[in-house]
Amino acid sequence: MANSTEIKKIMRLLYAFLTAIFLSSCASLNTNNGEQNLQINSIIPKYMEHEEFLSVKEYLTGKETTKNRLIIRSIEGQRTGLYLIVTLNQKISKLPLDTSIICEVYMPGKLNPNVFEFPLPKVNKLPNNKSILLGLTGDDWSYSKDALPTAWRITLVDSKENTLAEKSSQVWSL
Known part of the structure; x- marks a missing residue:
């Protein structure tokens, strides 16, 4: 023993x-600090007119008020068009500063997608919510307000082309 x-x-x-x-x-x-868990919860297409963005403050100051929204348009200064409302699972303010949003859209009646790249704006502070309004405006959306794109895919990438999040419509993979 x-x-x-x-x-x-x-x-x-x-x-x-x-x-x-x-x-x-x-x-x-x-x-990790949560960046790997970034997801796109939903993408909702919505046609919006110029007037829907006007506010009393804009009438007084002459500057557009975004009302704590991140609005990025394909043609700056053109407000009327189709907006893809992209909702994330995290606040926009948590995105890396070098994030770009790649928006691929099959326009009605077209065989190949149009590709738009929307870099995050270089601002002091990004909105503290989870929705981004990506606008296809002016000549980039010359369709009626009742028209919708055939399919779309949204990809968030960093400056090294690493995919942070991606989501597409159901028709995209067909």
């Missing part, structure tokens, strides 16, 4: 072994 000194020695080794296993398993836990 082993004496108490040998038992204590074995117990210390066992304790050290179990501690090492525990610490190594803790080190392997996912510690």
Whole structure:
């Protein structure tokens, strides 16, 4: 039978072994800051007229008020057109500053998609909500207000072309 000194020695080794296993398993836990979990929850197409963006403040100041919304248009200054309302699972303010939004759209009656790239605007502070309004405006959307694109795909990428999130319409993969 082993004496108490040998038992204590074995117990210390066992304790050290179990501690090492525990610490190594803790080190392997996912510690990313949430960027990898970015998802696009929904994409809703909506035709919007110029007047829908007007506000009393704009009449007074002459500057468009975005009302804590991120609005990015294919043709700056042209407001009427089709907007893809992209809703994320995280706040826009959490996106990397170098994020670009690639919008691929099959226009009605067209065989190939039009591709639009929307870089995040360089502003002091991005809105603190989860929706982005991507506008295909002016000549980029010359269809009636009842028309919808045949299919679309939205991809958020960083400056190294790494995909942060992607979502497409059901028709896109057909």
